Amino acid sequence: MTVLKNKADTLSVNRRGFLIAMGGAGAGLMIGSSLIGKAAEAATPATGAADVQFNPFVIVKPDNTVVVLSKHLDKGQGTASGLATLVADELDAAWDQVEVTFAPANAALYNNLQWGPYQGTGGSSAIPNSFMQYRKAGATAKAMLVEAAARRWGTTADRVTVREGVLTHSSGETLAFGDVAAEAAGLPVPEDPVLKTPDQFTLIGKEDLPRLDVKPKTVGAPIFTLDVKRDGMLVAAIARSPKFGGAVASFDATEAKAVNGVVDVVQIPAGIAVLATSTWPALKAKDLLDIEWDFSAAETRGTDRILAEYRSLAGTPGQVFQQDGDSEAALAGAAQVIESEFTFPFLAHAPMEPLDVVIEFDGKTAEIWTGSQLQTVDQYVTSATLGIEPTDVKINTLWAGGSFGRRAIYDSHIVGEAAQIAKALHLKNGGKKQPIKVQWSREDDIKGGYYRPMYVHRVRAGIDAEGRLVGWHHRIVGQSILTGTPFEAALVHNGIDHTSVEGVMGSPYAIPNFTGELHTTKVGVPGLWWRAVGHTHTAYVMETMLDEIAAAAGKDPVALRRELLKDSPRHLGVLNLAAEKAGWGTPLPAGKARGVAVHKSFESYVAQVAEVSFDAEGDFKVDRVVCAVDCGVAVNPDNIRAQMEGGIGYGIGHALRNEITLTDGEVDQSNFHDYEPMRISDMPTVETHILASAAAPTGVGEPGTPPAAPAVANAVFSATGERLRTLPFSKRSLG
Amino acid sequence: MAFQLKVNGDTRAVDVDGDTPLLWALRDELDLTDTKFGCGIAMCGACTVYVDGFPTRSCVTMVDSVGDSEITTIDGLEGKAAEAVQKAWNDLQVPQCGYCQSGQIMAAASLLAETPKPSDADIDAAMDGNVCRCATYHRIRAAIHRAADMMEG
Ligand code: FES
Ligand code: FES
Numbered sequence: 027m028t029v030l031k032n033k034a035d036t037l038s039v040n041r042r043g044f045l046i047a048m049g050g051a052g053a054g055l056m057i058g059s060s061l062i063g064k065a066a067e068a069a070t071p072a073t074g075a076a077d078v079q080f081n082p083f084v085i086v087k088p089d090n091t092v093v094v095l096s097k098h099l100d101k102g103q104g105t106a107s108g109l110a111t112l113v114a115d116e117l118d119a120a121w122d123q124v125e126v127t128f129a130p131a132n133a134a135l136y137n138n139l140q141w142g143p144y145q146g147t148g149g150s151s152a153i154p155n156s157f158m159q160y161r162k163a164g165a166t167a168k169a170m171l172v173e174a175a176a177r178r179w180g181t182t183a184d185r186v187t188v189r190e191g192v193l194t195h196s197s198g199e200t201l202a203f204g205d206v207a208a209e210a211a212g213l214p215v216p217e218d219p220v221l222k223t224p225d226q227f228t229l230i231g232k233e234d235l236p237r238l239d240v241k242p243k244t245v246g247a248p249i250f251t252l253d254v255k256r257d258g259m260l261v262a263a264i265a266r267s268p269k270f271g272g273a274v275a276s277f278d279a280t281e282a283k284a285v286n287g288v289v290d291v292v293q294i295p296a297g298i299a300v301l302a303t304s305t306w307p308a309l310k311a312k313d314l315l316d317i318e319w320d321f322s323a324a325e326t327r328g329t330d331r332i333l334a335e336y337r338s339l340a341g342t343p344g345q346v347f348q349q350d351g352d353s354e355a356a357l358a359g360a361a362q363v364i365e366s367e368f369t370f371p372f373l374a375h376a377p378m379e380p381l382d383v384v385i386e387f388d389g390k391t392a393e394i395w396t397g398s399q400l401q402t403v404d405q406y407v408t409s410a411t412l413g414i415e416p417t418d419v420k421i422n423t424l425w426a427g428g429s430f431g432r433r434a435i436y437d438s439h440i441v442g443e444a445a446q447i448a449k450a451l452h453l454k455n456g457g458k459k460q461p462i463k464v465q466w467s468r469e470d471d472i473k474g475g476y477y478r479p480m481y482v483h484r485v486r487a488g489i490d491a492e493g494r495l496v497g498w499h500h501r502i503v504g505q506s507i508l509t510g511t512p513f514e515a516a517l518v519h520n521g522i523d524h525t526s527v528e529g530v531m532g533s534p535y536a537i538p539n540f541t542g543e544l545h546t547t548k549v550g551v552p553g554l555w556w557r558a559v560g561h562t563h564t565a566y567v568m569e570t571m572l573d574e575i576a577a578a579a580g581k582d583p584v585a586l587r588r589e590l591l592k593d594s595p596r597h598l599g600v601l602n603l604a605a606e607k608a609g610w611g612t613p614l615p616a617g618k619a620r621g622v623a624v625h626k627s628f629e630s631y632v633a634q635v636a637e638v639s640f641d642a643e644g645d646f647k648v649d650r651v652v653c654a655v656d657c658g659v660a661v662n663p664d665n666i667r668a669q670m671e672g673g674i675g676y677g678i679g680h681a682l683r684n685e686i687t688l689t690d691g692e693v694d695q696s697n698f699h700d701y702e703p704m705r706i707s708d709m710p711t712v713e714t715h716i717l718a719s720a721a722a723p724t725g726v727g728e729p730g731t732p733p734a735a736p737a738v739a740n741a742v743f744s745a746t747g748e749r750l751r752t753l754p755f756s757k758r759s760l761g
Numbered sequence: 762m763a764f765q766l767k768v769n770g771d772t773r774a775v776d777v778d779g780d781t782p783l784l785w786a787l788r789d790e791l792d793l794t795d796t797k798f799g800c801g802i803a804m805c806g807a808c809t810v811y812v813d814g815f816p817t818r819s820c821v822t823m824v825d826s827v828g829d830s831e832i833t834t835i836d837g838l839e840g841k842a843a844e845a846v847q848k849a850w851n852d853l854q855v856p857q858c859g860y861c862q863s864g865q866i867m868a869a870a871s872l873l874a875e876t877p878k879p880s881d882a883d884i885d886a887a888m889d890g891n892v893c894r895c896a897t898y899h900r901i902r903a904a905i906h907r908a909a910d911m912m913e914g
Contacts, residue, residue, distance in 0.1 A: 102858025102895045236854060243859025244850045244866060246795025246835040253794040261789075286778050304789035306781045309801075378799055378807065378860040378894040427797070427860025428894045468800045664854055668900070672857055675896020698804035698892060707885040709898035 078207040080170060081215070082135040083163035084113055086207040090191060092119045095129040097136035097156070098147040099399045100239065101377070101426035101433065102672070103727040104665035105152040107237040109160050111661055112153075115229040116164030116222060117171075119203070120191040126238050131401035131421035142516075146400035148434045148555065150628035150725020153661055157723050158221075165219035167210075174210035175201050224720060230661050237665060239425065249425040251382040254395045256461035259384070260289060261305045262447050263312035263465060266297040269324035269691035270475055271550045274298060276318045282311035291315070292454070294446035296439070301447070301462070309467055325550025326691040332480060332549060333369060336503040340367065340484040344501055344543035347522045348531050351539035356497025360488025364574050368485075368751045370504075370563045371685030373478040374471065374701060375556055379427025381440050381466040381474075387448040388459040391418040394441055397426025399434035403512065407438035411445035430676065431555040435476060436511035440464070472701050473693040477686055478556035479505045479549070481526075483567045493579030495590065497539035500530055500567075505549045507559070521546065525555065529564030529627065529732065534594040535572070535587075551688070557676055558728040561627040565732035566681075566739070566753070569623035573740040574749065583622050583740060584610050597624055600633035600654040603715055608635035608652035618649070621740025623733035629724035630657040631717075634674065636710070636737035640745060648678055648710040648738050653730065655714060658721035666726045667714040673730025674712055679704025681735035683756040764824050768793065769837025779825030784808045786824050787834060795835045795863050799892065806891030809864040810834050816871045835863040842873035845908035853904045857895035865891050869905050878909050 075088035085093040094113045100106035110126040113119075129136045133145045139155040168188060175193040176183045178201065185196040193201040229235055242249060267273065277298055279291040287307030292299050298315055302308035357363055383396035385408075392412055398404050398421050409416040426433055433440070444464045451460050466474070481504035488497040506523035508514050517524045522544055524531075530542055556562060576586040584605045591597045601624045605611075608620065617640050624633035637650040653670045660666055683702055687694045695701040739750040750758060763776050766783075768791060775790040782801070787793040787810070796819060799807030803818040810819045811833040846869045849855075856862045865888070872879055872887040879887070884905050893901065 102856075102860075104857070236851070239859065240854050240856050241851055243856035243862050244847050246797070246863030246866075247859075248794040250797075250860060252798060255792070255794075304777075304785065305798075306777070306785040306789070310780075376894060378797075378805075378858060378892070380798065426858065428858045430894070468802070668854065668857060668897070671899045672896045675898060676894075679896065697802050698800045699802065703805075703892045703894060704896060704898075705890075705892065706888045706898040706901060709896065709902075712899050 076208065078211045080167035080211070081163050082129065083160055084117070084167045086167070086203050088204045088207070090123050090202045090204040092117065092124050092191075092203065094124060094126045096126055097129045097145060098152040099128070099397055099423055099426060099429070099433070101397060101399070101429035103152070103669060104237055104662060105147070106239060108153050108662050108665065109156055110238060111229050111235065112157065112160035113164035115227055116161045117168045118188040118190065118228070121229060121235060123191050124238065128423035131398065131405050131419070131423070133402045137402070144400065144402045146402060146434060148399065148431065150630065150728045152725070153723050154629070154725055161221055162219060165221050166216055169216045169219045170210040170213050171203055171206055173213050174206040178206060178209065224659065230659065231663065233663055235662060235664070250379055250427050251384060251396050251424050252379055252427070254384045254424070254463065256384060256386065259461040259463055260301040260303065261308045261463050261465050262299045262301050262444075263308040263467065264294075264297050264299045264443060264470070265312050265315050265317055266470070266474065267319055267324065268473070269319070269321050269326060270552065271324040272319045272321045273323070274317060275320040278316040281314040281316065285311040285314065290451070290454075292447060292450040294443065294450055296443040296446060299447050301451070305465055308465065321691070324691055328689045328691065329372065329480065329687045333482070336480065336482040336547065337367070339503045339545045339547070340482050340501050344503070344545040345521055346541065347527050347544050348540060348542035350537070351497075353497040353499045353539040353541040356539035357486055357488040357499060360496050361491040362578055363486055363488045364571070364578055365484070365486045366571060366574060366749070366751055368483040368563075368567050370481045370566070370753050371687065372480050372551065373556055373680055373684055374686055375430040375432035375554075376471060376701060376703065377426070377428030377430055377432050380468055380471050381432070382463065383441050383444045384461065384463045385441070385444040385448050386459055386461045387412055387445070387452055389452060389457050390414060391420065392445065392448065393420045393422070394444070395422045395424055396441060397429065397433050398423045398441070399426070399429055400438065403436065403438045404441045407442045408445045411442055412449055430557040431559070432476065435554065436508070436513055468698065469696045472686070472695050472697055475552040476554035477551065478562055479507065479553035481563045483563065485567060485571050487571060487575055489575060489579050493581060495537055495575060498537045499541045501543045501545070502526060502530065503545040504547060505553050506546045507553045507555055509546070525560040527564070528560040529625065530568060533568060534597050534626065535568070535590040536593065537590070557673070558627055558731040561625065561728070561732040565623065565625040565627070566736045569625060569733065569736035570739050570749070570751070573621070573743060577743070582611070587622070587624060591624075596631045596656050597626060599717055600624060600631045600656050603654035603717060604633035604635050604652050607654065607713065607715055608637070610635060619741045619745035621737045621742070621744055623737040623740060625732045627729045627732050630655060630726060630729040632670070632729045632733050634733040634737045636734070636741045638738060638741040638745065644746070646742060646745075648708070651710045651712050651734065651737065653712060653714045654717065655726070655729070656717040656719055657726050657729070658719050658723040660716050660719070661723055663716055666716055669726040670714040670730040671712045673728065674734040675704055675709055677731040677734030678710070678738055679708060681738065681753055681755055682708060683754045685754050764827070765829070766791070766824070766827060766832060767829060768832045769834060775824065777824055779823060781824045782820050783810070783822040783824055783827060783832070784819035787819060793834050793836060797860055797863060799861065799864075804892070805861070806864040806868060807861050809867040809891070811867065811871065816868055835867055838867065838870060840870070840874065841912055842908070843870040845911040846870045846873060846904070849904040849908035849911060853900050853907060855897050855900040855904050857897055861891065861893045861895075865893065865901055869901070869908070872905065873908055873912065877912055879905060
């Protein structure tokens with residue numbers, strides 16, 4: 027049973043979110059933290075000694091453990107360890123004394139500094155917005171510990187050094203953090219602690235720093251919402267309308283109620299919820315509900331019809347989002363015009379952990395356990411549903427089994443539905459507190475909407491007789507993700523949803539005459555950001571068009587990009603590095619080909635060269651992807667590589683064969699047999715090279731995804747002359 | 762209905778309907794939450810346990826079909842291959858979200874117990890049923906090779 031040796035640790039480390047015990051000394055130190063203060067009162071210290079909280083982000087325990095509070099959800103992207111790295115480095119803690127937990131929901135303390143008053147995780151912003159904040163938190167705590175040690179020794183702070191979690195006096199005497207934490211807590215908080223210069227970093231940029239969450243994740247540790255069990259908890263499964271926007275007309279729950287373990291069936295705005303004493307009866311009984319739906323307000327179009335409408339719109343002028351020079355005149359005068367149309371399907375995120383949430387409501391306060399990605403919106407929606415204050419909604423953010431955007435929902439429907447059930451049961455039960463877990467099945471997830479929306483792009487690009495790009499006309503058709511959401515004001519301007527056009531608008535390529543137009547469509551299928559958002563389709567179009575232009579102009583695809591990117595040094599940097607490492611231009615064995623793509627998203631620059639090989643039937647396999655990334659200071663290099671690997675897999679996997687289609691408004695796919703995920707046999711080897719940089723760090727969760735599919739498509743073209751303009755690639759045999 | 766399940770060397774009683782998938786009996790009745798739920802239709806491998814030593818999808822294995830077979834979850838996983846796999850997973854930092862990984866490790870340990878020196882094709886064949894939505898496949902492959910080397914050494 028050797029594998030279990032760290033299981034106990036695992037539990038205590040990762041459940042720390044609800045186990046943190048703080049005493050009076052700690053409470054006195056908290057900077058403007060009423061919520062943590064409340065938590066402190068509620069919790070009873072496990073031992074007599076108190077944990078000491080130095081600021082919203084750093085706790086030192088009597089046993090020397092440094093606990094870093096992550097304000098961001100970690101759904102696999104490595105953020106929690108990354109934030110801990112920032113604190114630990116400035117604090118000069120030893121890595122093996124560091125633990126990480128999730129901060130409570132409290133936007134006053136834990137807002138995303140790129141988003142204003144919202145606490146939340148997304149847009150590859152976790153490390154960028156926290157870089158200075160978390161370093162400063164570590165540096166502040168260190169200065170206070172040093173001062174406390176100096177006082178203990180009757181000396182001054184300049185005689186005290188800190189290394190690997192040990193405070194050392196110039197005489198050689200030593201103290202541990204835990205020895206002086208309580209005294210340090212009483213000292214004034216330095217306003218402007220001195221931060222390290224990059225050459226002083228010990229953990230930031232360190233190559234072999236293990237992620238704090240990896241070990242627990244190799245023993246199946248119970249760290250996910252799926253694993254939460256509360257006393258007397260009921261599990262709920264919800265039947266939602268099979269067409270988006272439908273409502274329950276009537277229902278018969280006789281059969282469902284006959285299932286052993288089912289205790290109740292309630293109607294809520296989201297549909298019909300079956301409550302059972304455990305998961306299986308709930309899931310089983312949900313499928314036995316007999317529901318009559320009212321589809322009068324529902325979306326009833328199929329994707330074929332929506333696509334036909336999009337394609338016809340692509341032939342008409344849209345709303346201009348960018349106009350440089352005169353593209354029509356340039357195209358009229360061009361020696362050759364390349365015109366291409368691209369279609370992109372709806373895509374489900376399908377995170378590995380089916381969506382889930384646990385809620386308890388006592389009539390005044392609510393407590394939630396979930397992989398909360400927008401804590402502030404989750405608080406707001408829960409409070410509005412239950413008629414309580416947002417601050418009376420306590421959220422325990424848990425590790426999430428993936429998200430790719432799916433848990434960052436503008437309407438917080440995952441917790442919202444749980445709150446609807448809690449409210450219904452509260453009324454029925456005469457106010458008794460009833461823990462409820464809402465468990466989605468994979469079918470609920472695949473059919474549940476909130477997809478990467480469908481898009482159509484139509485592009486005309488002109489070259490002159492010398493093969494120079496002279497003009498570009500670009501039309502995008504698709505629904506807005508953000509219109510009608512709380513994020514509209516920030517990201518939709520003059521009717522242009524930035525996420526519909528990002529990656530085309532402001533392209534770094536030196537295109538002399540450019541027109542960009544957008545048709546924003548109305549579709550009743552809810553859309554959502556999906557790993558890299560708009561870049562998932564815009565990068566594909568830009569990068570495969572560039573290759574079409576290179577071919578028309580008789581130029582090498584890398585050479586053409588270099589020419590058009592000469593004023594974009596960071597694009598050039600990654601392009602050149604990827605090309606060099608991939609051996610661009612060197613011969614390949616017969617049946618193999620390379621393709622390239624370069625794209626900036628979320629302020630990180632990524633270039634990829636894909637190598638594909640073909641079998642006798644003409645099917646291809648992606649063998650290798652060489653990736654170069656410039657994301658500023660590389661906080662956790664190995665995690666950056668991991669995110670590039672995962673991002674590439676996500677991009678290629680969906681491009682190969684994934685699409686969500688609708689027939690008369692109903693989703694055709696339901697699970698992994700017909701929304702077939704990328705598997706190990708599809709996965710290329712990935713080689714990631716990180717550009718050395720002193721620039722501020724930028725995100726890595728998403729930027730690996732956009733260039734992957736176009737690099738593959740360009741490799742396929744290079745080998746076969748075949749253009750893959752309709753996604754997914756599995757449609758290629760159909761024409 | 763009461764069933765006696767032999768799990769990780771113990772005999773444990775569960776009182777559920779016979780059509781209850783073993784996955785939910787383990788998780789909800791026996792609190793063995795290290796086995797995860799991903800699809801419920803044998804398409805992802807997140808729920809992999811061993812039944813009499815064979816990697817089995819517990820989400821489609823009904824409790825009334827188990828009889829007195831020996832069930833092993835990752836909690837009860839032991840042996841040279843398992844240790845090598847878990848060490849390699851740590852060394853190469855395989856997990857991202859981690860949700861699929863107990864299933865991946867069960868599959869990989871079984872592969873190495875049968876085939877101590879697997880080729881890439883062997884790995885594809887043994888691991889293709891285990892989905893990782895974070896696409897940690899590149900490292901899974903490398904970690905299996907690493908574990909094979911460790912077992913040899
Ligand atoms: S949950 Fe059993 S194979 Fe997916
Ligand atoms: S690590 Fe996230 S699904 Fe595999």
